[in-house]
Amino acid sequence: MTTTRPLAGSWRLVRLAVRRDRTVLPVWIASITVLTWAVVASYAATVPTEADRIATATLSASNPMTRIFDGPASGASLGAMSLVEGYKVFAILTALMSAQAIVRHTRADEETGRAELLGSAPVGRHARLCAALVLVLGANLVLGVTTATAVAANGLAWSGAWAAGLAVAGTGWVFAGVAAVGAQVLSTARGANAVAGGALGVAFVLRAIGDLRGEITDGGLALVSAWPSWLSPLGWGQQIRPFYQDRWWIAGLFVALTAALVAVAAMLTDRRDLGSGMVPARRGPARASRWLISPLGLAWRIQRGVLLAWLVSVAVFGAVLGSMGDTLEDYLAENATVRQMLLSLSPDADLMDLFFALIMALVGLACAGYTVQALLRMRSEEVSGRLEPLLATAVGRRRWLIGHLLIAGAGTVLLLTVSGLASGLTYGAITGHWTEGVGGFLAAALVQAPAALALGGLVLTVFGLLPRLAAPITWSALAAALVMGQLGALLDLPQWLLDVSPFTHVPLVPAEAFTPGPVAALCAAAILLGALGVATFRRRDLVIGA
Amino acid sequence: MEHVIRTQGLVKAFGRTQALNGLDLEVGRGEVHGFLGPNGAGKSTTIRVLLGLLRKDGGHATLLGGDPWRDAVSLHRRLAYVPGDVQLWPNLSGGEAIDLLGALRGPVDVGRRDELVERFQLDPTKRCSTYSKGNRQKVAIVAGLASDVELYLLDEPTSGLDPLMETVFQEVVHEITARGGTVLLSSHILTEAEALCDRVSIIRDGRIVEQGTLASLRHLTRTTLHVTTRHPLDGLDGLPGVHDVVTTHDRRAAGFEVEADHLDGVVQHLGGIGVLTLTSAPPTLEELFLRHYGSEPARPDGTDVPATPRPRRARTSR
Ligand SMILES: Nc1ncnc2c1ncn2[C@@H]1O[C@H](COP(=O)(O)OP(=O)(O)OP(=O)(O)O)[C@@H](O)[C@H]1O
Numbered sequence: 130m131t132t133t134r135p136l137a138g139s140w141r142l143v144r145l146a147v148r149r150d151r152t153v154l155p156v157w158i159a160s161i162t163v164l165t166w167a168v169v170a171s172y173a174a175t176v177p178t179e180a181d182r183i184a185t186a187t188l189s190a191s192n193p194m195t196r197i198f199d200g201p202a203s204g205a206s207l208g209a210m211s212l213v214e215g216y217k218v219f220a221i222l223t224a225l226m227s228a229q230a231i232v233r234h235t236r237a238d239e240e241t242g243r244a245e246l247l248g249s250a251p252v253g254r255h256a257r258l259c260a261a262l263v264l265v266l267g268a269n270l271v272l273g274v275t276t277a278t279a280v281a282a283n284g285l286a287w288s289g290a291w292a293a294g295l296a297v298a299g300t301g302w303v304f305a306g307v308a309a310v311g312a313q314v315l316s317t318a319r320g321a322n323a324v325a326g327g328a329l330g331v332a333f334v335l336r337a338i339g340d341l342r343g344e345i346t347d348g349g350l351a352l353v354s355a356w357p358s359w360l361s362p363l364g365w366g367q368q369i370r371p372f373y374q375d376r377w378w379i380a381g382l383f384v385a386l387t388a389a390l391v392a393v394a395a396m397l398t399d400r401r402d403l404g405s406g407m408v409p410a411r412r413g414p415a416r417a418s419r420w421l422i423s424p425l426g427l428a429w430r431i432q433r434g435v436l437l438a439w440l441v442s443v444a445v446f447g448a449v450l451g452s453m454g455d456t457l458e459d460y461l462a463e464n465a466t467v468r469q470m471l472l473s474l475s476p477d478a479d480l481m482d483l484f485f486a487l488i489m490a491l492v493g494l495a496c497a498g499y500t501v502q503a504l505l506r507m508r509s510e511e512v513s514g515r516l517e518p519l520l521a522t523a524v525g526r527r528r529w530l531i532g533h534l535l536i537a538g539a540g541t542v543l544l545l546t547v548s549g550l551a552s553g554l555t556y557g558a559i560t561g562h563w564t565e566g567v568g569g570f571l572a573a574a575l576v577q578a579p580a581a582l583a584l585g586g587l588v589l590t591v592f593g594l595l596p597r598l599a600a601p602i603t604w605s606a607l608a609a610a611l612v613m614g615q616l617g618a619l620l621d622l623p624q625w626l627l628d629v630s631p632f633t634h635v636p637l638v639p640a641e642a643f644t645p646g647p648v649a650a651l652c653a654a655a656i657l658l659g660a661l662g663v664a665t666f667r668r669r670d671l672v673i674g675a
Numbered sequence: 676m677e678h679v680i681r682t683q684g685l686v687k688a689f690g691r692t693q694a695l696n697g698l699d700l701e702v703g704r705g706e707v708h709g710f711l712g713p714n715g716a717g718k719s720t721t722i723r724v725l726l727g728l729l730r731k732d733g734g735h736a737t738l739l740g741g742d743p744w745r746d747a748v749s750l751h752r753r754l755a756y757v758p759g760d761v762q763l764w765p766n767l768s769g770g771e772a773i774d775l776l777g778a779l780r781g782p783v784d785v786g787r788r789d790e791l792v793e794r795f796q797l798d799p800t801k802r803c804s805t806y807s808k809g810n811r812q813k814v815a816i817v818a819g820l821a822s823d824v825e826l827y828l829l830d831e832p833t834s835g836l837d838p839l840m841e842t843v844f845q846e847v848v849h850e851i852t853a854r855g856g857t858v859l860l861s862s863h864i865l866t867e868a869e870a871l872c873d874r875v876s877i878i879r880d881g882r883i884v885e886q887g888t889l890a891s892l893r894h895l896t897r898t899t900l901h902v903t904t905r906h907p908l909d910g911l912d913g914l915p916g917v918h919d920v921v922t923t924h925d926r927r928a929a930g931f932e933v934e935a936d937h938l939d940g941v942v943q944h945l946g947g948i949g950v951l952t953l954t955s956a957p958p959t960l961e962e963l964f965l966r967h968y969g970s971e972p973a974r975p976d977g978t979d980v981p982a983t984p985r986p987r988r989a990r991t992s993r
């Protein structure tokens with residue numbers, strides 16, 4: 130019967146999924162909605178007059194950094210300007226919400242064996258995927274409505290507000306589809322989430338290239354993006370241009386791509402067995418090598434796949450960012466207004482140095498994502514029960530922890546080094562400015578390490594004190610750091626709040642002088658928080674099972 | 676007797692769940708000690724406290740003369756642990772997992788390891804993610820039992836093993852005790868406990884409700900008798916220690932249960948009636964366990980909850 134009615138039982142699974150996510154999804158939706166409301170509300174204060182708005186819009190159309198990070202300028206209306214600035218963060222958060230939810234209800238269930246239990250009930254072959262999609266696509270529709278309401282609540286027109294809601298929800302749909310495919314291809318939840326994360330990075334880079342190479346129109350107030358932006362779902366979200374053009378037909382692109390991805394996922398479901406991926410497991414050695422037999426050796430074995438995937442990603446990402454450098458140099462040479470604006474950030478800085486610093490601030494945040502992921506691996510070892518037999522051997526808790534700490538810490542520094550080198554070398558190859566490029570990017574990258582490690586210290590502390598909440602707390606902290614770094618100034622958040630994010634304290638090296646004080650403080654925070662985590666973990670019960 | 680494990684008044688709570696409630700457990704050196712009790716009684720919790728994976732809330736526990744929490748690492752060199760539902764690293768092969776768990780404890784006897792891999796018919800080159808439940812369990816058993824240590828903590832080690840492998844497991848445990856090893860065996864498989872254990876402790880709701888040698892526990896159980904007699908059976912119901920009497924219409928055949936202490940009186944009574952046939956089902960631990968595994972809570976005064984009648988395999992008397 131399961132072959133004849135592949136969707137049987139879906140509706141009951143939807144209700145189960147809604148029940149399981151009754152806190153997680155509402156928290157995500159509420160956070161993104163409140164953030165949207167706050168961004169639009171604060172934007173009015175930063176550009177009070179028509180003249181301010183025109184000046185700012187002109188600048189953001191011509192400023193290559195804004196083009197790379199924020200997207201295409203879309204006129205001088207308050208709605209358009211605030212959404213151009215906020216969309217990148219809304220979109221990243223929505224994509225993460227959607228991808229994680231899909232993986233949670235598909236691949237993660239197969240890993241824990243919950244799916245098997247359901248698969249034995251009268252539930253069709255596609256029912257689980259279908260239920261996950263209904264849940265997540267539905268959640269995105271809700272998010273679209275709440276986002277639109279948040280925008281309109283600031284006194285803006287409903288038509289533009291709905292367009293903004295569409296941009297956010299459509300992005301969520303596409304990444305739900307990406308995660309659905311990832312969950313069929315890879316046999317672990319981690320791998321499936323990584324596919325979505327990688328797709329997000331690629332989408333960001335494509336639209337950054339397209340927007341950087343775009344053309345200014347509309348009397349200097351707007352940008353027409355070049356074709357690479359149209360290859361990216363993040364680009365589509367921006368090309369809707371809420372409050373400027375309100376291009377509703379882009380909804381068709383979102384729906385078509387989502388439908389195609391869902392069709393691929395459904396086809397893959399038909400072709401594989403429950404629990405397996407598309408890649409069959411190979412045989413392994415009958416005996417362990419000498420290198421495996423130590424807590425560090427085992428930690429390396431567990432962690433190396435994730436690290437390798439990150440290394441490849443940051444190398445590519447870094448190279449693409451570095452290659453934007455020459456276009457940037459040309460723009461800066463031509464455009465005195467933009468030069469003035471950038472120098473207001475840091476008066477004595479060299480402009481290219483500022484570029485290195487700003488790019489690497491974003492890369493630093495991404496690498497902190499690795500730090501969090503690698504350290505949370507300790508928690509998944511504990512939850513799954515794999516840690517228990519290990520600690521029943523003569524391995525002490527501290528020795529076990531240190532194995533993972535070394536890899537996560539060294540891995541973070543390695544990732545930053547590789548992204549700095551990749552950016553620097555491509556920049557050098559294109560512009561011929563090898564020393565400035567490599568030196569600048571590398572310095573800008575490495576100065577992020579203490580901040581990423583401080584966040585890692587937080588992961589350890591939470592792991593020691595509140596193991597059950599380790600993942601939600603630390604991922605929220607990373608998301609908060611992203612919001613504060615990208616939107617903190619706009620939202621006019623109080624300084625004490627910004628100071629909570631370790632990334633607030635990173636000097637804009639090489640544009641600014643290296644200030645040892647804050648960096649040393651971050652290192653100290655990393656060590657203290659880490660030590661607190663180690664100490665509390667050694668005193669607590671093992672908490673197996675979520 | 677030298678105690679390898681000794682707990683007194685051990686207490687452990689998880690939030691409002693009182694998992695251990697004043698647990699007194701004693702395991703002597705060289706014995707195979709059965710640790711039996713219904714689901715959720717606290718067996719795994721006890722073993723995890725003994726391994727220093729959980730911190731006790733109260734009471735005392737000594738393991739191999741040391742403190743299970745403080746001396747965890749040094750004690751673990753002298754013991755091996757086999758969990759009931761082992762989780763392994765999906766991308767390691769079974770052989771790698773065995774070597775890893777063995778070598779992290781101490782020196783590995785490679786010959787013994789290979790012998791056990793052979794005897795348990797385990798393919799060590801398969802990835803742990805592709806093992807069946809039983810084969811995953813074999814990995815944990817081989818990793819644990821291949822090591823030559825003083826104490827083996829086995830928490831439902833044979834869950835998922837087929838009967839053939841169950842036999843191999845029992846052989847290996849006999850070999851371990853022959854070498855002088857001590858075993859704490861938590862199990863739901865009563866035949867396994869009867870075949871292996873010198874002494875058993877029965878745990879219920881976080882405390883030990885019965886403890887002793889198999890023989891002394893059998894003493895607590897009832898023997899089932901089926902008789903046919905020449906004369907009508909009268910007065911059976913009134914005899915002390917007789918329960919659940921079922922008689923035929925003509926009152927010349929009956930089945931009933933007798934407490935061990937009163938068997939003598941019953942046989943004398945039957946002698947006067949003229950016994951034609953007599954079969955008796957020997958006392959099994961099963962009955963005792965079922966009484967303790969039942970859904971009613973154990974009585975606070977420690978007496979047993981009365982057994983409910985249930986169908987029984989009848990065996991001829993010896
Ligand atoms: N980490 C935990 N958090 C909360 N409660 C727990 C935890 N671990 C065990 N318990 C509870 O403690 C009690 C004892 O559990 P334990 O696992 O020790 O039982 P058990 O005797 O091993 O049962 P089984 O035969 O099913 O393995 C149960 O009520 C269980 O629900």
Ligand SMILES: [Mg+2]
Nearest residue numbers: 718719720759
């Ligand atoms: Mg148990």
